[in-house]
Amino acid sequence: MDRRRFALGAATLGLGAMAASTPLLAATKTRPGAGTKPVAKAAARQAGEPDVLILGAGISGLQASHMLEEQGLKVAIIEGRDRVGGRIMTLLDQPGYPEMGFNSMGEGYGRGLDVATRAGVTMQEVGSRYRIGPPPLLYIGNQAFTRDEWAKFPGNPFPDALKTAMPGELAAMLVAQKTRLKDWNAWADPVSAPLDISLHDFLKQQGLSDKAIHLAYDIAPYYGRNAYDVSALMSEYNDGFVKAQIAAGPKSFAVKGGNLLMAQALAKQLKGDVLLGREVVAITQGGDAGSRVTVHCKDGSVFSAPKVICTLPFSTLRNVAIEPGLNGLQAEAVAQLGYQPISMVFLTADTPFWEQDKLAPGMWTDGVLGNVIPQRYGEDPQQITGFIVQARGNLADYWDLLGAENAKALIVARIEALRPATKGKLRAHSYFSWSQERFNVGDFSYLAPGQVKWMADIAKPAGNLFFAGEHTATGARGLEGALESSERVVLEVIS
Ligand SMILES: Cc1cc2nc3c(=O)[nH]c(=O)nc-3n(C[C@H](O)[C@H](O)[C@H](O)COP(=O)(O)OP(=O)(O)OC[C@H]3O[C@@H](n4cnc5c(N)ncnc54)[C@H](O)[C@@H]3O)c2cc1C
Known part of the structure; x- marks a missing residue:
């Protein structure tokens, strides 16, 4: 059985049986990698405490909470932001509900589609919308190219x-x-x-x-x-x-009205508390396997539980004091794992300028403008509800250095210079930078050459502190990977 099928099989078949036959939290068996250590009693839950405290109300924390509650455990979530969803982030007050984070899930997202069904949100097929209209026009400097023109261009x-x-x-x-x-x-x-x-x-x-x-x-x-x-x-x-x-299959699905609705619905379904606005600054535990874990927040509040699941991206976990400290490859990964810089501007156009200049609405540029991506999220799939202009890597850093207002002005000026038909017709609404989001500091995690070896230890439990989140997945990517990590960590916690 490969890893992927094992994870699915364990989740669908083994979990219920295991929970039914295991006195939950009565005893921790030796954890993976600690084969020679004696079996130790886990700390008992104290009055009012959850069995498991979950750090982070992104999709991985919400799903782990749900699965643990299904097993009869008492769970609470601590979240730094004043909203749930983490990297699921929709601008709910803008036309077409533009997604600043998670966009869509493919037909093969078994976990994602299951979670959406449970959340009770309406999914709409968006894959076909991505394919409407001509491909984006390529701009090298000030010159525009179709694919044929580019193939013949001497500078290619x-x-x-x-x-x-x-x-x-x-x-x-x-x-x-x-x-x-x-x-x-x-x-x-x-x-x-x-x-x-x-x-x-x-x-x-x-x-x-x-x-x-x-x-x-x-x-x-x-x-x-x-x-x-x-x-x-x-x-x-x-x-x-x-x-x-x-x-x-070719279909992709997103939540009608914005993906953030899914995270909000999942949070509402939980029996346990979801405590917002609590920034975790330290995690401490005693030296032996039976000791409880204590979580300290910036506002002075302190929480403890027999077990804690940490779903914080390593870009923020590296600012949290962990005592005793992590070791080896895992410590290296927490300190150094890269997170993708992405910044975005949401634009609308007062008139369909692409009908006037007869050029493709989308643009891929090699300059400071980045990538202009038409959004078709209206009732009529043909209708362009706005544009997301996206910068990745160094360009995202450059926009961030300019500041939101200057970056928005630059983008509008660049489009107007390349496409005179847009003059005076573009409105730049929101600026969103994942690097500047205090509770993410970047988008996806990524590995530099030589760092794949970290995956062996990246999610290794440290005493009664367990790890989940997109960055720990080894069989799926994106949102599906985050959900895969929830399954794995729940199995670790309850066994
Ligand atoms: C622009 C963009 C586009 C994407 N598109 C897709 C897509 O099309 N398909 C796909 O599958 N995936 C996509 N993804 C990826 C997907 O959104 C993520 O993989 C997934 O949402 C990650 O979930 P998570 O729970 O692991 O992490 P997060 O959502 O980051 O959750 C971590 C939580 O921890 C909280 N936190 C952090 N630090 C602290 C602290 N110190 N104290 C307390 N709380 C803290 C955060 O606020 C956050 O809520 C996209 C992501 C982005 C940003």
Whole structure:
């Protein structure tokens, strides 16, 4: 059985049986990796305390809470923000409910679709909406190109056989075609470690020049700040997951009215408390396996429980004092794991300028404008409800340095310069930077070359402190990965 099927099987078959036959929290067996330690009694819950305290009300914390409550445990969540959802974040007051975080789930998101059904939200198919209209126009400097024009352009730095590829698609295309992994589920196995080189080296091996790599990756990196900064092996894992989703079917689903509604509905269904506005600053526990875990918040409040699940991204966990400290690869990962810089502006247009200038509404640029992505989230799928302009990597940092208002003005001015038909017709509404979000400090986690070895220890329980969250998943990505981590951690906690 592969890891993925094991996780699913355990979740659907084993969990209920295990819970029914295990006196929950009466005794902790030796945990994985602590084989020689004696079996110790877990601390008993004290009056008013939860059995399990969960840090973070993102999807992984909400799902872990639900699964534990299903097993009859008392749970409470501590969340730093004044809202639930974490990286699920919708602008509920803007036309079409633009998503600043989680966008959509594929047909293969078994866990995600199950959670959405339980939340009682209405899902709408959005995959076909992504495919409406012409592909985005490519802008190199001030010059616009269709795919055919780009293929013939003398300044196109791609090898002859790849000249028809647009810059934004070439790196992913090569990873998909040339992946070295026979079984992408084995990406984190030590046997794959020799493949853990930089994406830059991988792309070089496919015949790309430095100039071609810069254009194809560094301008708008999917992960990291440039192709040196990201592991090719991790990119191949991502590719395996994407292929599995494609094989499952072409549909994608999002919540009608905004994905944030799903997180809000899940939080409402919980019996236990969801305490908002509590920033965790320290986690302490005694030295032996039977000791309770205490969580200290910035506002002076203190909570304790026999077991704690931490779903905080490592970008914020690294600012939390953990006593006793973590060790080895896990400590390295907490200190250094990278998180993707992404900044976005939501724009609306007073008139359909694309009908006037007869050009594609979407734009992929190699300059400070980034990527202009039309949003079609109205009742009529053809209707463009607005545009998300997105910067990744170094460009996101640059926008953040300019500040929200200057960045918005720059973006509008750049579009107006490239497309005179937009003059005076664009309204820049919200600016959203994941790097500047205090409780995320970046979007997805990503691994640099040589860091895939961290996955062996990244989620290792530390006494009665357990770890979950997107960054700990090894079989799925994104929201589905966050949910995978909830299943794993719940199995660890109840066994
Ligand atoms: C722009 C963007 C687009 C995305 N698109 C997709 C997509 O299309 N498909 C897909 O599958 N996935 C997508 N994702 C990824 C998906 O949203 C995440 O993988 C998932 O939501 C992560 O859930 P999580 O619970 O692991 O982490 P989070 O949602 O980050 O939850 C962690 C929680 O911990 C809280 N926290 C942090 N520090 C502290 C502290 N010190 N004290 C107390 N609380 C704290 C945070 O506020 C947060 O609520 C996208 C993400 C982004 C940002």
